[in-house]
Amino acid sequence: MKVSVEREVGGRQLKITTGEWAKQASGAVTVQYGETVVFVAAQCGPPRAGIDFFPLTVDYRERSAAAGKFPGGFIKREGRPTLKEVLTSRLVDRPVRPLFPEGYFDEVQIMANVLACDGENDPDVLAIIGASAALMVATGIPFQGPLSAVRVGLANDQFTLMPKQQELATSALDLVVAGTDKSVLMIEGFGDQLPEDQMADALMFGHRAIQQICELQQELVQKTGVVKTPHPQPAVNPLVAFLKAEAYTQFRAAKTTSGKHERAEAVNAVKAQWKEKLFPNGAEVTAEGATLAQFDAAMHDLEYRIVRDLALEGSRPDGRKTTDLRPVACQVGVLPRVHGSAVFTRGETQALVTVTLGTVRDEQRVDGLFEEYNKRFMLDYYFPPYSVGECRPIRGPGRREMGHGALAERSVERVLPAAEKFPYTIRVISDIMESNGSSSMASVCGATLGLMEAGVPIKQPVAGISIGLVKEADRFVLLTDIIGDEDHYGDMDFKIAGTGKGVTGIQLDLKIDGINEEIIRGTLAQAKAARLDLLRSMLSAISRPKKEISANAPRLVRTKIDPQKIGLLIGPGGKTIRLIQEETKSTVDVTDDGTVTISGANQAGVDDALARVEALTEEIKVGKIYNGTVSSIKDFGAFIEIVPGKDGLCHISELSDGYVKSVSDVCKEGDRMQVKVIAVDDQNRVKLSRKAVLAEQASSEPEASPAS
Helix, strand or coil: CCEEEEEEECCEEEEEEECCCCCCCCEEEEEEECCEEEEEEEEEECCCCCCCCCCEEEEEEECHHHHCCCCCCCCCCCCCCCHHHHHHHHHHHHHHHHHCCCCCCCEEEEEEEEEECCCCCCHHHHHHHHHHHHHHCCCCCCCCCCCEEEEEEEECCEEEECCCHHHHCCCCEEEEEEECCCCEEEEEEEEEEECHHHHHHHHHHHHHHHHHHHHHHHHHHHHHCCCCCCCCCCCCCHHHHHHHHHHHHHHHHHHCCCCHHHHHHHHHHHHHHHHHHHCHHHCCECCCCCEHHHHHHHHHHHHHHHHHHHHHCCCCCCCCCCCCCCCEEEEECCCCCCCEEEEEEECCEEEEEEEEEECHHHCEEECCCCCCEEECEEEEEECCHHHHCCCCCCCCCCHHHHHHHHHHHHHHHCCCCCCCCCCCEEEEEEEEEECCCCHHHHHHHHHHHHHHHCCCCCCCCCEEEEEEEEEECCEEEEEECCCHHHHHHCCEEEEEEECCCCEEEEEEEECCCCECHHHHHHHHHHHHHHHHHHHHHHHHHCCCCCCCCCCCCCEEEEEECCHHHHHHHHCHHHHHHHHHHHHHCCEEEECCCCEEEEEECCHHHHHHHHHHHHHHHCCCCCCCEEEEEEEEEECCEEEEEEECCEEEEEEHHHCCCCCCCCHHHCCCCCCEEEEEEEEECCCCCEEEEHHHHHHHHHHHCCCCCCCC
């Protein structure tokens, strides 16, 4: 049976429909907002044998046909997911995952397809709403929702709900927030150095709208009459209580060993000792009937308990207090030849960053459902297996690498200079050399150092830090600069990047069913204090961007010409622009709006090309003297080319201050001659005078001294 519900959100109708399509799926809905439509199906399946984790898979896909377009390139069928599709899949996964019960290991797959896109409303937020609604109407999936999501913008110091694409282009904030009717579950946002209080207000503004959309989903469930089957509680593991009583103190001592690898070795030694004690001589079952799988699960629970107890007591596995940063070291200029380089180290997390400056031809062309655009800043994040002491095959960037790179990129992008001021294309590469917590925020810090060392005039330096959380009942503690164990066993990974003025990037991932306003505001304040400490350390390595870019970087200048003169610059068959490029050994690129970018390895050649372009395309000014070339001789005067492709007539009466019988008496074709523009008529015909130039020269000569 088809069921629909709708409500006004942000000035437009949000409509959710189920029971019409994909009736064999566990749950399926369409979500429409404006003329953007997303179809989402949720499907469950039996668990895989032997797994001890929840195998949730989320796939979000955009087809060009949804926007009335064909895919670019030779192949007209969509292939591997684009970066936008990967990032949106992660955006859907992150708030959905915490709302499944503990011990639920069935296969669950969520597939979201964009069926129509109006070019105004981004489908990504609708995919989150659709995922929740599809799970809510699926009888066989014990989803503990609903959850919803909205996008928040900021214009003229006023928050806007679900801003359109054209509004986001000028918005000081692009924030996606997801949550239940009671708490916030996920945050992904980027701003123009927003103060912490204003960012928190934006989150609360978004959460109020989330509550309304959650009510809408509850209305959908009531109309469909879906009754959820409760998920059975997992069986009690008899080894959990035993190991907590007998091995807690020994395990806790191992867990507070200094150093990541030393700590891991100490923990493994304790596990091996108790395994031998409970399962002697390779036994697979204890005398009481407990299995090896139960032993591994109990040890995991014990480790979980110890890390959380340490945090709640104000201590941590590496001995720091809750607000302490790990030791920070910053270096710049660590590599030759590259245009900029830096190393940022925080504890056992280290990022090696290189910066490359390129020309307009190096920009990335991005195609999708919305209008194509050129991307002039790229940050690529690499997480090799050796960074955590592992071996694994390299098969291209994974979703995590793409997500971390995008987070760091957009956190730094807000402080880059405008293209008019610094017209270079910029690529940053962050190679994680070692990792023990928050390598994406280390990439933000390293990118800032590398950009400054490369001479990129950023508006403000940016630093990033991750704040963790341990929350039990009414108690919670926030942890600055979390390490891997605190990320794994804690409840939150809240990454915040920004300058001394405010936040540029924010991302929240949770393992619990949400956090409240108190935790959000406390996290933002604690992150700001840590960020200021980081900035002080970074600025001690390099206090401001270098005044000059690397000698190995291309030289680049940009100017603007009248679009009507683009044809003049290019010349017939490209002859003029090719000649300029060949003679100056530079590259000249021109866009439809008249922007001309000139690049080359040699500054003198670039300056020469710029001078030629400006001379060729400048407006002819009355009263200005030009060095021209006689292009043709007529009985009534001479035509003189004063700029490439543009000539004027110097009438025979204007060739000299005396009588001229024949034009050829004064000049011949090819002669260089100074002439003054005395008029430009309505048809853009130029009148020149050599006589006026001679008169000015005569008047400027010093008078002869009288004879004594």
